[in-house]
Amino acid sequence: xxxxxxxxxxxxxxxxxVVRVLTEQRERLTARTGRQxxxxxxxxxxxxxxxxxxxxxxxxxxxxxxxxxxxAVQVVVELIGGIEPAKSLVLEALQAGKHVVTANKALLAHHxxxxxxxxxxxxxAVAFExxxxxxxxxxATLGQSLAANQILSIQAILxxxxxxxxxxxxxxxxxxxxxxxxxxxxGYAEADPTLDVDGSDATHKLAILAHIAFGVAxxxxxxxRQGIIGISELDLRFARELGYTIKLLAxxxxxxxTLALHVAPVLLRNSSPLAxxxxxxxxxxxxxxxxxxxLYQGMGAGQMPTASAVxxxxxxxxxxxxxxxxxxxxxxxxxxPALTFxxxxxxxSRHYLRLLVRDEPGVLSDVTRMLAEEQISISSxxxxxxxxxxxxxxxxxxxxxxxxxxxxxxxxxxxIDLLPSVTAKGVHYTVGD
Amino acid sequence: xxxxxxxxxxxxxxxxxVVRVLTEQRERLTARTGRQxxxxxxxxxxxxxxxxxxxxxxxxxxxxxxxxxxxAVQVVVELIGGIEPAKSLVLEALQAGKHVVTANKALLAHHxxxxxxxxxxxxxAVAFExxxxxxxxxxATLGQSLAANQILSIQAILxxxxxxxxxxxxxxxxxxxxxxxxxxxxGYAEADPTLDVDGSDATHKLAILAHIAFGVAxxxxxxxRQGIIGISELDLRFARELGYTIKLLAxxxxxxxTLALHVAPVLLRNSSPLAxxxxxxxxxxxxxxxxxxxLYQGMGAGQMPTASAVxxxxxxxxxxxxxxxxxxxxxxxxxxPALTFxxxxxxxSRHYLRLLVRDEPGVLSDVTRMLAEEQISISSxxxxxxxxxxxxxxxxxxxxxxxxxxxxxxxxxxxIDLLPSVTAKGVHYTVGD
Numbered sequence: 001x002x003x004x005x006x007x008x009x010x011x012x013x014x015x016x017x018v019v020r021v022l023t024e025q026r027e028r029l030t031a032r033t034g035r036q037x038x039x040x041x042x043x044x045x046x047x048x049x050x051x052x053x054x055x056x057x058x059x060x061x062x063x064x065x066x067x068x069x070x071x072a073v074q075v076v077v078e079l080i081g082g083i084e085p086a087k088s089l090v091l092e093a094l095q096a097g098k099h100v101v102t103a104n105k106a107l108l109a110h111h112x113x114x115x116x117x118x119x120x121x122x123x124x125a126v127a128f129e130x131x132x133x134x135x136x137x138x139x140a141t142l143g144q145s146l147a148a149n150q151i152l153s154i155q156a157i158l159x160x161x162x163x164x165x166x167x168x169x170x171x172x173x174x175x176x177x178x179x180x181x182x183x184x185x186x187g188y189a190e191a192d193p194t195l196d197v198d199g200s201d202a203t204h205k206l207a208i209l210a211h212i213a214f215g216v217a218x219x220x221x222x223x224x225r226q227g228i229i230g231i232s233e234l235d236l237r238f239a240r241e242l243g244y245t246i247k248l249l250a251x252x253x254x255x256x257x258t259l260a261l262h263v264a265p266v267l268l269r270n271s272s273p274l275a276x277x278x279x280x281x282x283x284x285x286x287x288x289x290x291x292x293x294x295l296y297q298g299m300g301a302g303q304m305p306t307a308s309a310v311x312x313x314x315x316x317x318x319x320x321x322x323x324x325x326x327x328x329x330x331x332x333x334x335x336x337p338a339l340t341f342x343x344x345x346x347x348x349s350r351h352y353l354r355l356l357v358r359d360e361p362g363v364l365s366d367v368t369r370m371l372a373e374e375q376i377s378i379s380s381x382x383x384x385x386x387x388x389x390x391x392x393x394x395x396x397x398x399x400x401x402x403x404x405x406x407x408x409x410x411x412x413x414x415x416i417d418l419l420p421s422v423t424a425k426g427v428h429y430t431v432g433d
Numbered sequence: 434x435x436x437x438x439x440x441x442x443x444x445x446x447x448x449x450x451v452v453r454v455l456t457e458q459r460e461r462l463t464a465r466t467g468r469q470x471x472x473x474x475x476x477x478x479x480x481x482x483x484x485x486x487x488x489x490x491x492x493x494x495x496x497x498x499x500x501x502x503x504x505a506v507q508v509v510v511e512l513i514g515g516i517e518p519a520k521s522l523v524l525e526a527l528q529a530g531k532h533v534v535t536a537n538k539a540l541l542a543h544h545x546x547x548x549x550x551x552x553x554x555x556x557x558a559v560a561f562e563x564x565x566x567x568x569x570x571x572x573a574t575l576g577q578s579l580a581a582n583q584i585l586s587i588q589a590i591l592x593x594x595x596x597x598x599x600x601x602x603x604x605x606x607x608x609x610x611x612x613x614x615x616x617x618x619x620g621y622a623e624a625d626p627t628l629d630v631d632g633s634d635a636t637h638k639l640a641i642l643a644h645i646a647f648g649v650a651x652x653x654x655x656x657x658r659q660g661i662i663g664i665s666e667l668d669l670r671f672a673r674e675l676g677y678t679i680k681l682l683a684x685x686x687x688x689x690x691t692l693a694l695h696v697a698p699v700l701l702r703n704s705s706p707l708a709x710x711x712x713x714x715x716x717x718x719x720x721x722x723x724x725x726x727x728l729y730q731g732m733g734a735g736q737m738p739t740a741s742a743v744x745x746x747x748x749x750x751x752x753x754x755x756x757x758x759x760x761x762x763x764x765x766x767x768x769x770p771a772l773t774f775x776x777x778x779x780x781x782s783r784h785y786l787r788l789l790v791r792d793e794p795g796v797l798s799d800v801t802r803m804l805a806e807e808q809i810s811i812s813s814x815x816x817x818x819x820x821x822x823x824x825x826x827x828x829x830x831x832x833x834x835x836x837x838x839x840x841x842x843x844x845x846x847x848x849i850d851l852l853p854s855v856t857a858k859g860v861h862y863t864v865g866d
Binding site for chain 2: 321
């Protein structure tokens with residue numbers, strides 16, 4: 001029986017999960033691949049650190065270069081995260097003739113092109129199912145199951161931390177700060193949660209999905225990005241009153257060879273499938289020109305869901321399938337499709353606008369005139385009496401618009417902010433279908 | 434560039450869709466496979482029939498044997514449906530050294546073993562993504578993306594016609610007959626809808642999924658089967674009152690090496706993701722021992738969603754991936770896992786029981802005593818006044834139980850039916866989690 005030698009580099013949460021599956025499920029993996037998957041190295045930073053799962057001492061080392069060059073290794077699994085040394089490790093592994101499995105979205109989003117080209121030159125494969133939505137097989141679905149389709153749109157919840165925070169605020173009425181603290185307590189959010197809550201993590205993942213879905217490398221900056229930092233429970237409350245909830249969505253649309261991408265908080269109708277994805281789950285809605293609407297849902301991160309994806313990639317390499325998938329993924333191309341990027345602002349959308357205004361005559365007339373001047377019509381409006389947390393002379397005013405190009409709405413919103421009766425910068429979000 | 438010759442056998446709804454994609458999307462398919470996918474034969478029953486999509490006259494023939502034996506054909510696509518001549522065609526194609534793509538669930542559910550063995554002997558592959566839930570890549574997910582997992586449970590809406598009927602009854606208060614007529618008018622249900630509404634179609638699909646998920650061939654009769662024929666809007670109404678809806682589910686559970694499978698109407702809490710899958714959509718919830726809960730959703734049938742799956746399989750064969758997947762699918766095995774089948778009756782579940790009883794003293798006491806004697810405890814009970822459609826002396830009594838082995842509940846239900854104050858056979862369904 002053939003043996004496939006594996007080096008796991010990085011043994012944190014996900015790495016420990018992978019080591020656990022490879023050692024505890026040997027029989028299962030042999031039955032499913034017809035090969036022996038043999039763990040040969042577990043590369044760590046510190047040999048003596050306590051680990052969530054006991055790793056046989058003789059497999060542990062701190063020298064990734066030696067592991068990557070070991071002729072008995074065919075598959076290198078990169079689970080270090082971040083750019084360096086992960087990038088050097090992946091490139092050296094490919095140059096040494098190893099296949100690579102990685103869960104590193106930042107690395108692929110920023111240096112995918114170089115990594116894919118290096119793999120191609122060395123006739124090796126890079127498999128990265130675990131880099132986006134661990135428990136959801138979205139890379140295989142895009143690259144393989146929907147291969148007959150041109151993908152027309154992606155709408156996805158890709159950051160479990162943000163989704164947990166928004167769900168907790170919506171369901172329990174918590175503040176942003178309280179929800180973030182709870183996410184950290186549960187281990188969903190890092191000590192420094194910036195990349196999660198500023199939208200960067202979802203942007204990395206969207207860049208990877210868009211590359212496969214649309215066949216073009218997506219520069220990080222081509223994706224408009226807005227996170228959930230400081231989002232107010234007031235807006236979740238008004239959204240609920242209107243029959244909506246707020247989700248951090250990663251969205252992409254292809255129309256007339258123009259591709260618009262953004263990550264932003266979006267109001268979704270409660271009846272929409274994505275609105276109901278709560279807590280640390282991820283979900284991706286795809287529309288293909290042949291298959292129509294499809295939806296995929298599972299745990300977005302966490303030790304075992306991500307390990308499941310990493311080991312699926314190892315199995316795929318062991319049976320020789322990932323190599324063929326990688327070749328057909330259009331991750332490089334002498335003639336990429338002739339797409340242009342456009343700002344998400346250019347896309348037409350409905351909008352939610354929440355203002356805090358002085359309770360005096362003429363305010364509504366001023367605000368609605370500025371929207372009218374941009375030819376934006378209003379679909380609903382709520383004005384309540386002053387809220388207990390505000391000055392009694394200040395009232396919240398919530399406007400939902402009909403669809404209009406976002407840049408026009410933004411122009412109106414900027415002018416509205418300058419009105420003397422508007423006491424704070426308006427808060428606005430796009431409204432999904 | 435390599436050329437892959439394709440024979441499409443059967444040119445009804447799905448066949449026309451496949452021919453359309455193969456002819457209209459040639460450039461796309463070449464880009465994604467690095468090969469030329471060349472349609473060489475379209476085999477039909479009648480040459481001159483009007484078709485939804487124009488097929489080049491020179492490709493049409495009525496002789497499937499000639500098409501299947503053509504040395505210029507590498508992939509035979511079987512879209513005839515039913516057992517014969519589909520079975521002979523598939524077997525002869527494999528024997529002639531062709532790979533086979535099929536959407537034929539009845540054929541695979543009843544004769545899968547023979548077909549898979551024939552493929553293996555001839556070193557060919559059978560790809561059948563389109564046989565279950567057309568627009569949902571569930572075969573690839575089970576066979577590949579979740580390959581690191583032992584699947585623990587399947588819970589699925591697999592018959593779009595039944596789901597459409599139940600959704601229409603629930604949402605519009607229609608009768609079963611009216612909803613069925615509408616499904617037929619829209620082309621979801623066949624002129625003879627028996628296989629859809631008696632649960633056979635979902636049972637075929639569950640047999641195929643279970644074979645891949647659990648690694649054992651599932652005899653059709655190992656699956657307890659109950660369809661939705663004659664389901665009453667009265668029960669949908671009571672379910673709604675209790676916060677539930679009724680769905681035709683295909684379910685499988687693996688526990689302690691014992692496998693229980695059934696197809697039946699099941700009450701689902703409105704908050705459960707499957708409860709919200711309405712109309713002609715299909716959805717599959719899988720639990721894997723490593724990945725946890727996952728959910729997949731898309732159009733279950735229809736021309737283009739199914740064509741998307743068929744063409745994905747053709748692409749998979751063209752790039753050489755389906756061959757490797759087929760070999761690793763555990764569709765045969767000298768040593769299949771040591772599983773025993775058990776009747777779904779043996780599984781513990783909550784139950785819904787709706788009786789029509791005479792409005793007289795002692796009824797409730799008799800009914801609850803019979804449940805108590807089987808050690809089944811009651812979680813809620815509704816007794817309304819007589820309904821307009823019934824005799825004023827007859828009232829509906831609805832009982833929801835706590836979890837108990839289903840066979841015990843059935844025993845109690847049979848005794849309850851014999852009570853003189855119970856005027857009609859009780860209607861009962863299991864209640865999902």
